[in-house]
């Protein structure tokens with residue numbers, strides 16, 4: 349989903365379309381929102397010191413003030429680097445289970461209120477507090493990750509020595525970005541077509 353653009357690493361400053369990347373507003377004040385990616389660059393000497401080394405790259409692109417806060421949070425939640433990746437892993441593994449458990453607890457509570465299911469005698473109906481807190485956190489995290497994937501206009505999806513791969517949610521904005529940076533940006537999709545003589549492998 350989205351349009352992928354390959355960006356050569358030239359060190360030259362990028363030119364962004366003068367509009368909000370989220371809503372396209374041109375006549376509002378724009379602020380810079382960072383989008384980043386990290387890759388592991390651990391060498392043998394680092395392993396000897398029992399440490400992992402990451403190298404990161406960050407771009408800053410314009411978003412209107414109204415959307416800046418949400419886009420900043422969504423960018424961080426979808427960022428390819430260790431901590432957000434760990435949180436997404438927790439969300440995908442435990443989030444569905446937490447939502448299912450919550451739905452079952454609510455359903456059971458409603459049935460008990462209606463008198464359809466009697467509470468078992470001598471057994472406390474209360475769930476352990478830590479379990480409830482963990483379930484709420486996991487469910488909130490899953491909802492946050494799903495929200496972020498829908499509300500992030502730009503993600504960095506690949507970080508190699510020859511440059512970065514950007515994924516724009518708006519194909520029109522991606523085209524304007526390529527037009528503004530013809531020397532360093534090119535469509536990853538057209539690259540696939542060229543290499544395979546009009547048969548796309550991507």
Ligand SMILES: [Zn+2]
Pocket residue numbers: 368369370371372373411412413414415
């Ligand atoms: Zn906006």
